[in-house]
Amino acid sequence: MTDDAPHDHPPPGLLPAGLIDLLPPEAEREAALVETLMAAFGAHGYERVKPPLLEFEDSLLAGSGAAVAEQTFRLMDPVSQRMMGLRADTTPQVARIAATRLGLQARPLRLCYAGQVLRVRGTQIAPERQLPQVGVELIGSDAAAADAEVAVAAAEALARAGVAGATLDISLPTMAGTLLEAAGLTVPALEARGVRRKPAQDMVAALRLGIDRKDPVAVLTVAERAAPLAVDLADLLPRLLRAAGPAEAALAALAAMDLPTAARRIADNAAEVVAAIRARDPDLRMTLDPMEFRGFPYHTGVAFTVFGPGATGELGRGGRYLSLNEEPATGMSLYPDAVQRAAPPPAAPRRLFAPLGTAEATLAALRAQGYATVRALSAADAPRALRCSHILRDGSPVPVTQEEG
Amino acid sequence: MTDDAPHDHPPPGLLPAGLIDLLPPEAEREAALVETLMAAFGAHGYERVKPPLLEFEDSLLAGSGAAVAEQTFRLMDPVSQRMMGLRADTTPQVARIAATRLGLQARPLRLCYAGQVLRVRGTQIAPERQLPQVGVELIGSDAAAADAEVAVAAAEALARAGVAGATLDISLPTMAGTLLEAAGLTVPALEARGVRRKPAQDMVAALRLGIDRKDPVAVLTVAERAAPLAVDLADLLPRLLRAAGPAEAALAALAAMDLPTAARRIADNAAEVVAAIRARDPDLRMTLDPMEFRGFPYHTGVAFTVFGPGATGELGRGGRYLSLNEEPATGMSLYPDAVQRAAPPPAAPRRLFAPLGTAEATLAALRAQGYATVRALSAADAPRALRCSHILRDGSPVPVTQEEG
Structure with a gap:
């Protein structure tokens, strides 16, 4: 530690710049959105892969990974004594999977992924250092229909998420x-x-x-x-x-x-x-x-930028590139945090307060109808304080009124 | 680098010990399972939080986090020049959120989480160094009903995932x-x-x-x-x-x-x-x-271990503890990888091959029925090679036969 490094402890609860807690209801909203986008990709034949968050930097930064080398956290693997990187982009990992473990699977290969990426520094306009990333890669076809497919699948994914009126900007880098x-x-x-x-x-x-x-x-x-x-x-x-x-x-x-x-x-x-x-x-x-x-430097054909309606900004990027072993590939990555800002807010969940002594069977039936049931654990528990929208009265849910404290 | 450190490059595609790629269909299965478990917790009134993967080690290793200090990867934050940790357990993060950002929210506080945890070394019987973790924390109640609630919610989550016949082992540490x-x-x-x-x-x-x-x-x-x-x-x-x-x-x-x-x-x-x-x-x-x-050393009341049927092993752990600021708390954490081994395999998805020139409206209707549609991108694309279960014939899906190559 050098002399000008900070010696005091940060206040409890302080997080490093660009790293945040998602609280209710945002955390649930993001998770639901990611699964909606992934379901759309799945419906277009894309199969999910889940590469690890950490891998050897040699493979993580190969190919298109070189573009994010400066943004990649490195740490030493005590087991192998090699350097590992914490992924800043998932595309290079999918390329590695396609070239190695799925190297013998018939082409075209349709893969999708959802996960977190981390980067060393945020920027002034995009301070986040941990971002969710969702995307598809279509590997082994040089057809224009392949580029069209990833664009169409992304547009359908956005539509399923409630984003109407997205624009696909095509450039020819x-x-x-x-x-x-x-x-x-x-x-x-x-x-x-x-x-x-x-x-x-x-x-x-x-x-x-x-x-x-x-x-x-x-x-x-x-x-x-x-x-x-x-x-x-x-x-x-x-x-x-x-x-x-x-x-x-x-x-x-x-x-x-x-x-x-x-x-x-x-x-x-x-x-x-x-x-x-x-x-x-x-x-x-x-x-x-x-x-x-301006597309990523590795694009070899059309490049895509997806914009949301109005001023909601960039929702995703993609385009044609060469994957490992010079395989023709195309793909699209969506940014769930941006998509969430462009999508209409979901309906508030129905949250039902169950007074002390409520029978379990009653609550199980209401959960099956879509209620989140919140049991009183003591006489002091009150429906409004526990942010319940409904309370159980004579076996039926009724909206919580002002008086119910 | 010392003299006995390896100088050569690892073969392409090699991952560090204990870090793996999940491939189709396992990656999809794990993701679906996590959302099933989380939906069950949500139905019991638990609201999702999503803490970051990295945070300052001081806060990450406070309270119950001390138990995983040795298993936590550390790295330097170039922005603040403080040490950060890559989480090895999510409970300490949820405790931090409960004590700080949700410190003024009414108790009891019901929070749930799903995410990846990483650890420095695997063991011989559990070599994984990245694990999915799903769980609930119920903070601010010392009632026995609170301990019961997390156990019941976990059992219902397992039942929704298709795991019948789980056993709850209760110990009194x-x-x-x-x-x-x-x-x-x-x-x-x-x-x-x-x-x-x-x-x-x-x-x-x-x-x-x-x-x-x-x-x-x-x-x-x-x-x-x-x-x-x-x-x-x-x-x-x-x-x-x-x-x-x-x-x-x-x-x-x-x-x-x-x-x-x-x-x-x-x-x-x-x-x-x-x-x-x-x-x-x-x-x-x-x-x-x-x-x-044998429970975690921080347990202050009942401790739970959930076992799957037969020899499927430990599916989760939980119990009563003191959260930050000495708040009474109880919780349960489930291990999706273990739950997946105990759960019946899901039905294989219906994957439909669409020959060149199929109209989009036909495929959109079939996607709405639950088919994953796989478009031919060239005349060389064949349904069996692309692992399709069905092919479109005269506008209707029919099972792929042996001859379709």
């Missing part, structure tokens, strides 16, 4: 890079044309920054310095940025453009995914932003 | 010590009679060991050296040890004995608890072993 590559605006291509490495790297960074900020002027100003280009960026780039919007309109705009082959392939795939989703869920709101690439 | 105290066989009492501290400590240890081994001859041989005794141990001890058995018979045997006052109070309380359980659950098998004291 590989499009910007593909376009720059086709235009000859990569570090190796620029070097081949005599630009030195450092200026080439600066140029590419500036191009990506301009695209990320949706600033075609900035991009074209930089690109001009490398003219002539193999692709007419001055024509394409503003049109691609403007295309962002409702999915079908964005696809129509893309269809009208003269895209380089590799970019055309990405656009065609997006069109296939959107059509497959639309065929299954005619009412789902979908937007498409072809030049957005 | 304070009885042996109370009897020795009444007989003047404590270290201070022996010292007051001129025995030096070390021999006095050895005597008390030998007495407790003899009782633990149910060996009255060993106990009386040691006790003789301190004769005369204030209690007729030679009469009482063999009768108390023999009394162990079906609860009502054991209580009758206790009633016939001339017990010292403090021991009589313990026996009377046990009689009250058993009567209160019997009034609510006439069929529950109950045993009582008055001299057993």
Whole structure:
């Protein structure tokens, strides 16, 4: 312990920043919501796996796990003397299961999971360091129908949870890079044309920054310095940025453009995914932003962000990636805490106060009708203090009135 | 890293000892079981709380948490620079919540919880280092009816999970010590009679060991050296040890004995608890072993162990204790992994293969009937390989036959 470390004890009941107790009724609500979401995934053929909270860091941080390496708590396993990590994301664990223990099971493999993830630090806008995570992974299919399936299943899960009017934002994280590559605006291509490495790297960074900020002027100003280009960026780039919007309109705009082959392939795939989703869920709101690439860096095809209605924010994320052993995979992860904020509150439970001496059979029958029965344990127990909505009178539940203290 | 520490990487997919992946269908089964148990507790008025997996070790290891201090993983919180623990038991966290955030809520307080606990090392017969834990705590009542309530709720939870014929083993962990105290066989009492501290400590240890081994001859041989005794141990001890058995018979045997006052109070309380359980659950098998004291060291009244039918072993534990701020409390914790081994396997889910091009409305209707629908994503997908029990034929599900490959 260094001199400036705290020596006093924290007040009793104080929790570390970003770690909270869920109290009644929130804890029950979250648990019920998780099971509702999981039931929807189960109904779409996804089978539950439950990886452990701790595993060796080598396997936890492999593949897509590298993206959360900095956010992963580490601790020493006294049994093996190896370092273990406390998972910050469940997807890498599901990938490990798919590649090893379920490596010989027929593809496509449909797996779902629900559990807690922990991270070393929260952020100012998302201070939580323990979060529930629920999701699906569809491993071993490169079909557009697979991407559509995880999106449709997530939308149905949200609908079952009472979230109406969610929007699926589709982005194409590989499009910007593909376009720059086709235009000859990569570090190796620029070097081949005599630009030195450092200026080439600066140029590419500036191009990506301009695209990320949706600033075609900035991009074209930089690109001009490398003219002539193999692709007419001055024509394409503003049109691609403007295309962002409702999915079908964005696809129509893309269809009208003269895209380089590799970019055309990405656009065609997006069109296939959107059509497959639309065929299954005619009412789902979908937007498409072809030049957005903020998705997790490991996405290799469409990326999804699910937004709740109004200002309820991001409810989940997903998209196509390569799983271990280069298996094509797609998936979707939902954030139950965010979904809970977007969902209508459930009906308050019926909580029945049973005075001293009530027969057990009476209460068992009422429990079977959905009442939570609360037995008086002493004459001092009172229905309102114990937050009961009902009291048993002459064998029947009646609402608790003001007088019943 | 020391010289004899391993330098090589573990094979991919290897998990640390005692940490496992639950695969389909076990993971689903465990989750469903946990929610079944929790629903039973909810029906008895217990409200769910969800404490975090990590908290400051000072609060995690306070009170009954001290019993699992050695089994608790510690890690440094980079935010506060204090040590945190990864919970090895949920009861201390519920006690903290009851004493702080719910400190002003009316008593008795009925709380339930479900979650994972982790421990530093497994044992040879229980190698798991991550275990699900489900339980109830009833805080703020010292009534025998409170102890009865947690036992009855646990038995009903097991019955809902399909475990018939569970046995409730009741022990009285304070009885042996109370009897020795009444007989003047404590270290201070022996010292007051001129025995030096070390021999006095050895005597008390030998007495407790003899009782633990149910060996009255060993106990009386040691006790003789301190004769005369204030209690007729030679009469009482063999009768108390023999009394162990079906609860009502054991209580009758206790009633016939001339017990010292403090021991009589313990026996009377046990009689009250058993009567209160019997009034609510006439069929529950109950045993009582008055001299057993293997319960957790913090028990202050009756202690419970729940056994499954046949050789299915221990399904849960509980009993009376003092919560934080010396509040009287009682509780019960069930082990879902053990309950799962004792419960009948659930019916296999109906898993329906939907050939390419199946209309979504058809599948939505079948999902509403309880089918898990598995869409073909390519012409290569086959129902048996995807472990489907049914296939859609002319709009209706029919069982998959051998030929369907």
